[in-house]
Amino acid sequence: MxxxxxxxxxxxxxxxxxxxxxxxxxxxxxxxxxxxxxxxxxxxxxxxxxxxxxxxxxxxxxxxxxWRVFDDITGARHDFHQRGYLFIANTDGGLEQLRASMPLYEKVGVNVEMVGRVSVAELVRGMRVDDVVGGRFGAEDGYGDxxxxxxxxxxxxxxxxxxxxxxxxxxxxxxxxxxxxxxxxxxxxxxxxxxxxxxxxxxxxxxxxxxxxxxxWPYRRSIMESQPIPQLSRAPMVIEWESGFHFRPKGNAVRFAMPNLTTDGGIEKGPPGPPSAYPGDYVPLDVPASLEPWVRARAAWRHPLFADVQIRSSWSCYYEMTPxxxxxxxxxxxxxxxxxxxxxxxxxxxxxxxxxxxxxxxxxxxxxxxxxxxxxxxxxxxxxxxxxxxxxx
Ligand SMILES: Cc1cc2nc3c(=O)[nH]c(=O)nc-3n(C[C@H](O)[C@H](O)[C@H](O)COP(=O)(O)OP(=O)(O)OC[C@H]3O[C@@H](n4cnc5c(N)ncnc54)[C@H](O)[C@@H]3O)c2cc1C
Missing domain, CATH: 3.50.50.60 (FAD/NAD(P)-binding domain)
Incomplete structure (x- = not known):
């Protein structure tokens, strides 16, 4: 065969x-x-x-x-770390949305817990939490390369x-x-x-x-990488539930991911709907100029270590969407x-x-x-x- x-x-x-x-x-x-x-x-x-x-x-x-045994099985090196995913909510409605999936995690047997503001602050030292009403933390989550x-x-x-x-x-x-x-x-x-x-x-x-x-069909999304910020090199993935802004350490640097922005400055977390024909338009893969100021402002708001963040590199790629x-x-x-x-x-x-x-x-x-x-x-x-x-x- x-x-x-x-x-x-x-x-x-x-x-x-x-x-x-x-x-x-x-x-x-x-x-x-x-x-x-x-x-x-x-x-x-x-x-x-x-x-x-x-x-x-x-x-x-x-x-x-x-993923846990990838290196042993393949004999290759993979920069994999099980440091968790921390979702944070700014609103009571957002927190309820996060809570709604808890019975599912319990049913499947995954270690996920709702966390209060104090625990959020402990999970990412120095992070701004006065606008956070709570969060959800999955200790078994992580990231790789x-x-x-x-x-x-x-x-x-x-x-x-x-x-x-x-x-x-x-x-x-x-x-x-x-x-x-x-x-x-x-x-x-x-x-x-x-x-x-x-x-x-x-x-x-x-x-x-x-x-x-x-x-x-293709849908452009972007990532930006900061200068070294070693204080955050062991942080979990942090996701702002309402804005869609998220970040994780990559070595000593931090990588930021963000929603797209509409022409009037609004947030677009996903495509408005399927295209009229497939595959849909391949928009150019340049990083939209409006994204960096938005990321710098969101980052600076979220953590004092990002107050003067430098974006050392950025790129866009296509999500491969289905309806x-x-x-x-x-x-x-x-x-x-x-x-x-x-x-x-x-x-x-x-x-x-x-x-x-x-x-x-x-x-x-x-x-x-x-x-x-x-x-x-x-x-x-x-x-x-x-x-x-x-x-x-
Ligand atoms: C900004 C961004 C952030 C993301 N973050 C995450 C994340 O945190 N976690 C996660 O799990 N996923 C994430 N993803 C999604 C993830 O990267 C993709 O789902 C995954 O890489 C898809 O892999 P693939 O092999 O299906 O597609 P691809 O990597 O696109 O591979 C398809 C390959 O097919 C080749 N090809 C296409 N047509 C032909 C042809 N006719 N002949 C020969 N070759 C062809 C292409 O050249 C390409 O190399 C993210 C994606 C983006 C863009």
Whole structure:
């Protein structure tokens, strides 16, 4: 059997790892640029259990059990730290929204607690809390380094015999009747029994070449990195619930993530709605000029250590959105041998080991064993089923 994975982001690399780990031979990863050059290179690396849908929490648990032992299993180094996620609320309404998911965490057995202002201040020393009514802290959450993790997955897979071809653009998915038969690149035709589309926000146009409609579109988001602020180097991820502003340490520096701003200066945490056609517009990936003053002001308000913060670098990348902010994972109905794992809507890094393990189970065994992910099937958009609550962080 020949398996082609299209896309060398964290999902494609993790899928290659799990195929290698299952001793699958004849596996080929095709990446049109370089490994990690898509959304994966731009992510913040956050890993949290604090979702509102049960499947997401369970995916996080499965993924976290892997992230904890990533270095031992892959033999690679990953800058992973389980330092927690701290959500803080400025309003009673915000605090109630945070509290609403607590029964879910208790049900799944994840260590998350509501915390008062005093505990918030203890969790991040010196942080301004006089405007904070309370928060929610997940001690099992943390953060990692997406490009490092990707490199670890890819190296393991390659050493086990997976072929990785960069600078190889896949133009078309080939099918014969209701079966996939391979892919056509700019230079070649490659026959394959199984094709996995791990092509992030670029999945819709490629899937369309096989006659498959996939509702995934790109949405620009940005990150900024500060000068070294070593006093915060062990801080948890901190998220302002109402504004969407969040930050985490990265080495000695701090990385800030923020919502987009509308032309009238309002906050836009996610896209206003799906585009009228897919994939939607690829707006340029420059960092909007309005963001830095907003970030500097929010940061300075939140912590005195950010009073004169310097933004040393900044970048934008595309979130890979779907209409319900959940990925599309699994076999494509009606096209035997074709699989998708894409559209992670801002949380594809954290779930990568879980999703890759599960989609590989679907490919090799015809069903998943570790967790039922049938709700993530493309079928939900074909039939109008809506199993999830849409949320963007
Ligand atoms: C600002 C920002 C912050 C984020 N923060 C977090 C976070 O804290 N935690 C988290 O879990 N996630 C976060 N994410 C989301 C996360 O980074 C993504 O969900 C994840 O990287 C998606 O990985 P992927 O492999 O699906 O896609 P990608 O990394 O985009 O990989 C897809 C690859 O496919 C290749 N490709 C596309 N079309 C073709 C083709 N036709 N032929 C060959 N190759 C092709 C592309 O070149 C690309 O390399 C964030 C994202 C952004 C933008």
């Amino acid at each position: 020949t398996t082609v994975i299209v896309g060398g982001g964290i999902i494609g690399a993790a899928a290659a790892y799990f195929l290698a780990e299952r001793r699958e031979t004849n596996v080929l990863v095709l990446e049109r640029a370089q490994l990690g050059s898509g959304t994966t290179k731009g992510g913040l690396g956050g890993i949290r259990h604090q979702f509102v849908d049960e499947l997401d929490v369970r995916l996080s648990r499965l993924a976290m059990s892997f 997406p490009p490092q993790a990707l490199a670890g997955f890819a190296a393991f897979a390659q050493l086990a015999g997976v072929q990785i071809k960069e600078r190889t653009n896949v133009r078309e998915i080939m099918r014969s009747g209701d079966r996939v038969t391979g892919v056509r690149t700019d230079d070649d035709e490659i026959a394959a029994d199984r094709v996995l589309l791990a092509t992030g926000c670029w999945t819709a146009p490629l899937a369309a070449t096989a006659g498959v409609a996939v509702p995934i 319900d902010d959940h990925p599309i994972v699994g076999p494509v109905p009606g096209v035997e041998g074709l699989f998708i794992a894409a559209g992670f809507s801002g949380h594809g890094f954290m779930h990568a080991p879980a999703i890759a393990q599960l989609v590989v189970e679907q490919m090799l065994d015809g069903r998943t064993r570790a967790l039922d992910i049938s709700d993530l099937s493309l079928e939900r958009f074909q039939t109008g089923r809506r199993p999830f609550t849409a949320t963007v962080l």
